[in-house]
Amino acid sequence: MTEVASGYAEIGQKGKALEILPEALQVAKTVVVEGKTMWLLTESLTFLFIGESEPTALATVASKYAEVGEEGKAIEILSEALQAVKEIEDFDRPSFRAKVLAEIAGGYVQAGQKKKSLEILASALLLAKSIEDPSIKDRVLYFITERYAKAGQYHRSLRIVTNIDRPFYKVLALLEIADEYSNSGQMVDIRAKKILHEIITGAK
């Protein structure tokens, strides 16, 4: 439903989008936590989290409200999403919690709340560092990298790439960062080049 709302917003029918979003919000509140790790054949086909959870569904609806210019409503929903993360016991797994927090942080960026977004990303990063499985850790770090890049924190996101071990996730993270540089038209400065050099040479 949120995608259809985006479609309405894109063709200039903001009112119609706003008619759909309250219903999408109600649906989001009924989403049951479902997080499974599924490893398939090669890393290209690895899905760490199958299914949805209430906070991620709420974050998606919030981002759509932000898209149609209703930042206040978006922030209200994001704060509900943060509350939902605290309340769900199944979120004990740091990998799941870190990913959900990063998603909520992304919503705050869209709602223009960069400071709040960075606070949440810092918590997500702390959680990610406590993940024991190296592959899951790399994947979650990649996900956080992407959100930092979307928040315009290029140096910080590149710095996190130096902590990613597997080349596969390094590629994914660097491509996301490259896209963000390209979308924003930002130039790669000397500091970024220095970190890129560290990433290549393996220096941390």
Place this chain on the structure above:
Amino acid sequence: MKKSLSHIIIVCLGTVILISYSNLEICQAKAGVYAEGSPLACALFFAKRLPEPVDKVEWLLQVATRYVKVGQKKRALKILFMTLQQTEKKAPSAYLRYDPFWKASKLAAIAGGCAKVGQKEKALKILSETLLLIKELEYACDKPYFKSRALAEIAGGYVKTGEYERAFQIAKTIEKPDSEAKALIEIATRYNETGQKEKTLEILSEAFWVARTVQATSSMETQSGVTKLVEIATTYNRIGKEEKALEVLSTALQIAKM
């Protein structure tokens, strides 16, 4: 004599220092070639080093696509050829059991990339070979989802070479409606970009009809059908058909609520 000998020693020493310095520079430059440019160049460095051919093909292709997007055609073409070579390496048999049409999909995507950087002949050659590969594979396996996906990629490749009619013929052979709709949307988009409004409307109407038939047997399929309908709606809107766009979005909403 002494003077000329010292001259020779100085020249030799200078040469040694110069060569050593050059070597050092070359080593530094080697890391720098990737790092100094951009995160994209750095991604290329790691994509080349991925151990699994399937991953290597996938991510080299992603890097090449981005080089195409930023207008670095020469580098993009070089990476596309590198990717083409990698498709010759055998993918793990477990992977091929999962998606037997993997190679066909990737070859078609490489062809699309070649077309975008102006290598039309090369693209057409790869596409015709890929169609032959599909024919070989379809006797051996029954995986309509993956076959449809590969054919949609081939149709997309033909669109990029400007062969719209051929692309349409291939699109109409696709079994799975979401893949068929994907191919048709790509054809309609290109017709629209080249100012052929009537053709755009004709193909969009076909795409709308096909996308409505996506069987929502899973949330992923529902999502895929809705995505295609939203794309069709926004394309209608771009060509000034707002009422039609609203009709398509209303259908998308009904499906999303199911």
